Amino acid sequence: MxxxxxxxxxxxxxxxxxxxxxxxxxxxxxxxxxxxxxxxxxxxxxxxxxxxxxxxxxxxxxxxxxxxxxxxxxxxxxxxxxxxxxxxxxxxxxxxxxxxxxxxxxxxxxxxxxxxxxxxxxxxxxxxxxxxxxxxxxxxxxxxxxxxxxxxxxxxxxxxxxxxxxxxxxxxxxxxxxxxxxKLTEWKAVLSSHHGAEIVAYHNTWPYFATRFGLTINLFLEPKPGIPPTPAHLASVIGRIKSNGVRVIIVEPYQNRKTAESVAEQTGATVVDVAQYPGGVEGTDGGYVELIDYLVRAIAQALEAGAARP
Amino acid sequence: MRTHPRFLVVAMMFLAAPAAHAAAPVQPESPRAVEESYAEALIAPVSAVTSPPAPAASPTSTISVGRIGSAYMNVSFDTLLDLGWSTSRGGLNLGGHDPASRGFTMPNSELVLDGAVDPYFKGVADIVLSLDADGETAVELEESYLLTTALPWNLQIKAGQFFTELGRHNPQHPHQWAFVDQPLVIGRMFGPDGLRSPGMRLSWLVPTSWYAEVMVAILNGQGETAWSFRSGESVEIHGGEPVERPLRGAGDLVYVPRATVSFDLSDTQTVVAGASAALGPNNSGPRAATRVYGVDAYWKWRAVSAQAGFPFLSWQTEALYRSYEADSRAAAEDEDAALPAETLHDWGGYSQVLWGFTRGWVVGLRGELVAADDGAFASELRRDRTRVAANVTWYPTEFSKTRLQYNHDRGDQSESDHSLWLQVDFLLGAHAAHKF
Structure with missing residues (x-):
C-alpha cells in the first residue's frame, strides 16, 4: 500500500x-x-x-x-x-x-x-x-x-x-x-425589391433584421413569445397568410419544423431554414458576415420564388 | 413557528419595494444616430411594446416585481399545492414538504430574495411558509446565507443557514424536485427537512482542465434539521432518551466534506459524480458519534437542437450509508428499561430516470430501497422498505407545472400501499438561474 x-x-x-x-x-x-x-x-x-x-x-x-x-x-x-x-x-x-x-x-x-x-x-x-x-x-x-x-x-x-x-x-x-x-450596401440591394414583404416566423426573433432590411415580420407561429403554437392560433395565422399573400415561413434549428411545414402545406408558402447563429444552418460556419449573407440570400430567393408562383 | 401577520406585512413591503426602481433605465447613449427605420418598428403591431424609455410607474401599471437589474435584489415567490389519495392514512412520506396522504395540502410556499450585497458578497434568503393539518401557518427560515464572490485561489465561502451540499437531492428546494416527495433515504438519514444547520462552507474549484470541486461544510449540527446528530428527534432512531449535549469544542461540530467531478462525454452528454460524508456527534450519549457516507451520479443527454430544453434524458442515482453509535441509554418509553450500547447501520438509495420526450412534457420513474440492521429498539424509521414511483409532469412554461404521480410502497411484512398525487406549482417574480 x-x-x-x-x-x-x-x-x-x-x-x-x-x-x-x-x-x-x-x-x-x-x-x-x-x-x-x-x-x-x-x-x-x-x-x-x-x-x-x-x-x-x-x-x-x-x-x-x-x-x-x-x-x-x-x-x-x-x-x-x-x-x-x-x-x-x-x-x-x-x-x-x-x-x-x-x-x-x-x-x-x-x-x-x-x-x-x-x-x-x-x-x-x-x-x-x-x-x-x-x-x-x-x-x-x-x-x-x-x-x-x-x-x-x-x-x-x-x-x-x-x-x-x-x-x-x-x-x-x-x-x-x-x-x-x-456587405450591408450589397444586402440592402438584394432585398430592396422586396421592401415591405411579409414573412412569418416561428418566434419573435427577427424585429431587428426586419427593420434593417425593410421587411415585415409581425406574424408568428407562437401565439405569444415562448408559448407553443396552438391549433386555434395556427388557424388564424393560416387565415392571415392566405389573405395577405405571405409566401415565406422562417424556422430556426431548435424550433418545430413540422408545425411550419404543415402551415406551409395548407397555404402554399415555403419553409426557409434560418438561424441566429453562425453554424446554425449549413453554409454559415464561416462567421457573422457569412451568416447574414446566408439569411439575406435565402430569404430573397424564397421571396422571389414565391412571387414567381401564381 | 405560528402565524405572524406582521411577517406578511413585511413580505408585502419587500414585494412592493422594487416598483420604485421600475422606471426602466434604458441606455440613453447610442454610439450611432437612431435611424428612422427604427421608428417604423416601434409602431409594429406587437402587443405590450412601446418605445423606450418606458413610462414611469403609475398606480395603474403592473407592479414590476423582480425586474432583473433594476432593483437591489431579485424577489420570487413559489407555491406548491398537492392533492392526494393513498391506501395509507399517513406516515408513508417522510418529507416535511411532501404531500399528506389524503386531501389537499399546501406544503411549501417560499419567498426567495437574492442579490449582490456589495462587491464582495452575494446574499440569498429563502423563507418558507407552509400550512399544517390544523390550518396553522408555519414559518421557517429555510436558508439565509452570504456567498463570497471575490476570494483568491478559486476559493469560495458560504456562511449562514443553507442546505448542505451533500449529494444531489439534499441541496434542492421542493419546487426543483423531479418527484412530489423527497427520497426515502433522505428522510431516513436527514429527517423531514433535509440536512441544514447554521455554519459555513469552504469550497475550492480545483484548477484542472475538467470540472472538479472539493468543499467542506462545518455545521452546528443541532436540532431537527440535523436529524442524525444532536437532534431531539433522535429518539426515533435509537429509542432512548436523548442526553443534553451542548457544544464543548470544535470536535462537537458536524463536518461535511464533498468532492464533485464532471465531464462532457460529448456535445450532448454530461456526467457529474460526487462523494460526500457527514461526520459529527449524536445525542444518544455523551461520546456517541454518527458517520454518514454518500455517493451520487448524474448523467444527462440533451438533443443538439433542443427547444426550451427538450427533448432530454437524464439519470440520477444516490446511495447513502449511516453508522450511528447509540450509547447505552434509558428507553424513552419505559424509563426502567435500558438499551445497550450498539452501532446501528442503515443504508439505502434511489435511482431515477427522467425523459423529457417533447416540449414541456416529462415522464419520470424512480426506484428506492432503504434497509437497516436490527437494533435493540424496533424503530419504525429503520424498517426495510422499497418504493417505486412513476410520474408525468407538464410544464406550460418554466413558471408553472402540473404533476401526476403514482407511488407503490412495499414494507418488510410484504404489505403494499398505493398512493396517487396531483401537484401544481407556480412561480411569481424573478426566475433564478438553474444549476446543472
Missing amino acids: KTSVRPFLLVLLAILASPAAAGAGLNVVATTPDLGALAREVGGDRVEVSVLTKPTEDPHFVDAKPSFIVKLNRADALIEGGADLEVGWLPALLEGARNDALAAGSPGRVVCSRGVQMLEVPANLDRSKGDVHAAGNPHFMTDPENGKVAAHEIAEGFCTLDAASCDTFRANLDRFTRRLDE
Whole structure:
C-alpha cells in the first residue's frame, strides 16, 4: 500500500500543473456563437475564444454544465449579449466560476447590448403576455448595424485588458466594420425589391433584421413569445397568410419544423431554414458576415420564388 | 413557528419595494444616430411594446416585481399545492414538504430574495411558509446565507443557514424536485427537512482542465434539521432518551466534506459524480458519534437542437450509508428499561430516470430501497422498505407545472400501499438561474 502513494502524488501534481499550459493572449469566453465570431474578428491571433452555447440551441434555455464553470473560471473576458438573454443560466455559472475579473462592471465583462437601441421594451412586465424580456427583445445581433456596435464594445473591452495589442484590435475592428458596411450596401440591394414583404416566423426573433432590411415580420407561429403554437392560433395565422399573400415561413434549428411545414402545406408558402447563429444552418460556419449573407440570400430567393408562383 | 401577520406585512413591503426602481433605465447613449427605420418598428403591431424609455410607474401599471437589474435584489415567490389519495392514512412520506396522504395540502410556499450585497458578497434568503393539518401557518427560515464572490485561489465561502451540499437531492428546494416527495433515504438519514444547520462552507474549484470541486461544510449540527446528530428527534432512531449535549469544542461540530467531478462525454452528454460524508456527534450519549457516507451520479443527454430544453434524458442515482453509535441509554418509553450500547447501520438509495420526450412534457420513474440492521429498539424509521414511483409532469412554461404521480410502497411484512398525487406549482417574480 505504501508504494502506491507516489504515483498518486505525481498524478495530483500533473493535475495542478496543467492549467499553466494556457496559450498566449486573452482567454475569452463568449456566451453565443455570433458573439464568439465577433470576438475572433476583433481579437485575431491575440485571443483564444471559446463559445458556451451551440449554434443550434435555444439561447433562452441552456444547461449550466460544470465544464462551462471551468471555462469561465479561467477567462480573462466574458462576452455576453445581455438584455436578459442569458439570464436563465449564466448567473449560476458565474456563481460557480468565482472569477472576479468577470464581475459586473469589470473590464473583463463585455455586455454587447450596451449601446444598442433596444426594440420592444415593454411598458410594464406581465407574464400573461408570454416570455417578454424586461430590457427589450434580446435578438439584436440579427441587424448588422448592431453587429458593428457589439464589435466596437468588444474592441473597447479587449483594449482595456491588453493595451499593448490595442492597435491590432482597433485595426481589426476597422477592417471588420468596413467589410460589414460594404456587405450591408450589397444586402440592402438584394432585398430592396422586396421592401415591405411579409414573412412569418416561428418566434419573435427577427424585429431587428426586419427593420434593417425593410421587411415585415409581425406574424408568428407562437401565439405569444415562448408559448407553443396552438391549433386555434395556427388557424388564424393560416387565415392571415392566405389573405395577405405571405409566401415565406422562417424556422430556426431548435424550433418545430413540422408545425411550419404543415402551415406551409395548407397555404402554399415555403419553409426557409434560418438561424441566429453562425453554424446554425449549413453554409454559415464561416462567421457573422457569412451568416447574414446566408439569411439575406435565402430569404430573397424564397421571396422571389414565391412571387414567381401564381 | 405560528402565524405572524406582521411577517406578511413585511413580505408585502419587500414585494412592493422594487416598483420604485421600475422606471426602466434604458441606455440613453447610442454610439450611432437612431435611424428612422427604427421608428417604423416601434409602431409594429406587437402587443405590450412601446418605445423606450418606458413610462414611469403609475398606480395603474403592473407592479414590476423582480425586474432583473433594476432593483437591489431579485424577489420570487413559489407555491406548491398537492392533492392526494393513498391506501395509507399517513406516515408513508417522510418529507416535511411532501404531500399528506389524503386531501389537499399546501406544503411549501417560499419567498426567495437574492442579490449582490456589495462587491464582495452575494446574499440569498429563502423563507418558507407552509400550512399544517390544523390550518396553522408555519414559518421557517429555510436558508439565509452570504456567498463570497471575490476570494483568491478559486476559493469560495458560504456562511449562514443553507442546505448542505451533500449529494444531489439534499441541496434542492421542493419546487426543483423531479418527484412530489423527497427520497426515502433522505428522510431516513436527514429527517423531514433535509440536512441544514447554521455554519459555513469552504469550497475550492480545483484548477484542472475538467470540472472538479472539493468543499467542506462545518455545521452546528443541532436540532431537527440535523436529524442524525444532536437532534431531539433522535429518539426515533435509537429509542432512548436523548442526553443534553451542548457544544464543548470544535470536535462537537458536524463536518461535511464533498468532492464533485464532471465531464462532457460529448456535445450532448454530461456526467457529474460526487462523494460526500457527514461526520459529527449524536445525542444518544455523551461520546456517541454518527458517520454518514454518500455517493451520487448524474448523467444527462440533451438533443443538439433542443427547444426550451427538450427533448432530454437524464439519470440520477444516490446511495447513502449511516453508522450511528447509540450509547447505552434509558428507553424513552419505559424509563426502567435500558438499551445497550450498539452501532446501528442503515443504508439505502434511489435511482431515477427522467425523459423529457417533447416540449414541456416529462415522464419520470424512480426506484428506492432503504434497509437497516436490527437494533435493540424496533424503530419504525429503520424498517426495510422499497418504493417505486412513476410520474408525468407538464410544464406550460418554466413558471408553472402540473404533476401526476403514482407511488407503490412495499414494507418488510410484504404489505403494499398505493398512493396517487396531483401537484401544481407556480412561480411569481424573478426566475433564478438553474444549476446543472
